[in-house]
Amino acid sequence: METAEIIAIGSELLTPHRVDSNSLYLTGQLNSIGIEVDLKVVAGDQETRLEQVARSAVERSPLVIATGGLGPTEDDITRKVFARVLRRQMVLQHDILQTIRDRFRSRGLEMPGNNARQALVPVGARILDNRLGTAPGLWLEKGEGEVVIILLPGVPSEMKAIFEESCLPLLSQRSGGFHLFTRVLRSTGMTESQLDEQIAPIYMPYKNPVTTILSGRGEIQVHLTGRAKSRQEAESLVHEVADRIQVKLGDFIFSTGDQSLEQVVGEFLLRKKETLAVAESCTGGLIAERITRVPGSSRYFMGGVTCYSNPSKVEFTGMPPLLLEMSGAVSAEVAKRLAEGIRDRMGASIGLGVTGVAGPSGGSREKPVGLVHLALAKGDQVEHRECRFSGDRERIRFWASQTALDMVRRRLL
């Protein structure tokens, strides 16, 4: 069994407002035991439609995982539809009924009549306990186990608990003991094509691990996934290639795991016993906000100012008014003075200053939308970078914050 199909059931998933995200979690879990997802379907609570979908899935896929539609109402048709597809009768499972009743009783409530429906399951189903809710998951097999069908609740916490506790161990055995291992290298400061040019000669000769390049907000990620009979083997396949890519990309890589740039910067500041303060204009507080997302950031972040008006630049960073007038608010000089001023006023060891034109209006020929000046003050040195970012206001602000954080990271390398 090497591939799976995931069916998300719920009419709210067919509106413009909700996306099926359960399948992302399930995909990650399945991948880790060597199973790939090769089809995903989103269906509503219309019975004939769902029956078609369920029938095709059971015919074409060795593993089918469906989420949602196990609730107590009329609209919850998942159990019934799969029973019909598998030609199984529905039976009332008294032990499930008792468990549901006990759950209500423990909260001082009587079980509503509706909920009895959740104890009605196809004959031969294995019951997957749900610690967190009333609807148990179900494990069904077709024939001699050629097809496995797993029905899970749509509530993410319940779905995850049941999958990890009751499904993963069994599936792992059945998948022939294959393991996938993924390592992610996150880089910033290079374009996707620059990066690919550098590393393609390294990863191209390998079919295992598989290398995927994904561009995210302000970063390019290199995903390496190895597949082998043991996790150790999968890991070593990945590390062999990943290590060479890491050497090649050097300090463009800011993280080799889940860590965000603001987490990495925080760790560097802590480790080097430095403290940071920021003075932001065009980023409007985004840099401070990103830094303080990290729990414990008060140990190295002294604070920041968002000086959106010229008087506030003067008042809070000691900017000479004449400098603002001579150079203009968006200039290298002002960025540098912001960095030095805020560092001194906050009593930090490193200061960042950012000023630019985030748009959509406010640009001019000499100072177009996307122009950003960044400065970092440390000791008696002040570094400066001038950047021209493209895109909308949100993108320009994010890139400015990303570049500012990366200046701190590189300064502390």
Added chain:
Amino acid sequence: METAEIIAIGSELLTPHRVDSNSLYLTGQLNSIGIEVDLKVVAGDQETRLEQVARSAVERSPLVIATGGLGPTEDDITRKVFARVLRRQMVLQHDILQTIRDRFRSRGLEMPGNNARQALVPVGARILDNRLGTAPGLWLEKGEGEVVIILLPGVPSEMKAIFEESCLPLLSQRSGGFHLFTRVLRSTGMTESQLDEQIAPIYMPYKNPVTTILSGRGEIQVHLTGRAKSRQEAESLVHEVADRIQVKLGDFIFSTGDQSLEQVVGEFLLRKKETLAVAESCTGGLIAERITRVPGSSRYFMGGVTCYSNPSKVEFTGMPPLLLEMSGAVSAEVAKRLAEGIRDRMGASIGLGVTGVAGPSGGSREKPVGLVHLALAKGDQVEHRECRFSGDRERIRFWASQTALDMVRRRLL
């Protein structure tokens, strides 16, 4: 034609990292002309799998929209697969080839040989111009037009432009002139069940419009969708119910459209000729960042400080050190003093002060994680609110920022 099936094609959509979001946009557009989406499929670039999916779709759905897989590489198999399903030959369209060549030439480049593949289309396809990229969209029909198949690029901007310019008008005609009209009421300050209790008696008697309640970050949205033969009629169905809900919910509603809370607050400030400054502790710059997301916010936002350390509270808002010591950094008195201090120092007419425990650590019995004090200073009045938010750091910070912005909105009503 009242229902549609959407197929998203791309192997990256079958990884744990990417979700198909094009279908959300398409669903919204289709709904607006009375077409509902009743099935969504995500498939990779494996040919036999995609062919099965395409074949089932063409057999069961009157309208099939596929996105992705129209690029110039070997993996881009959408054109080929649908041609096979519809039993059409592929022909090289010289005008498409010329358009692609011209597009490269205008950027001073030669067209790579690969791209010629994008001019190879099924016989009888109607070409949908792509102003923004090289791959045109394709409109195919089966039989006498019983089934319409639309192939669009996966790049969101290209997909949207082609859909709106070339598909929407034609589909609107074919959908029998049905129109859907949706109005969204956005509220904050009430729980979902409180809100539903208030408005259920109003919307329950109606099947048209359909009322859906969605809870989002820091807000509850009420979506009302009416369906009728004309847009006017659909609108008036919706307004009849929406107006009564709006009266019932009163000032809990902050927006009756797409406007975010920060946009609404910005408009109020502009209209009332007030200016704002903020002093944030636990929200770490998030309030300033949200306010400055709005283009033109420099007209009413003077600036903010993120005072993460006690000395910075003293230095930037004139906080008496004794007050900090006596009341503690997380207290009503400190929030009030932050609001007044920042207003005066920034020369604004309204000041906001926020201090709290965002967690996960730093909580105590008297001051647990989630405790936040908020204050608003205007004229010689200082309002104060004490809140206890639940959830993780990110949720507590967001709710604190939402409550602070809502205090400004209510003060200016």
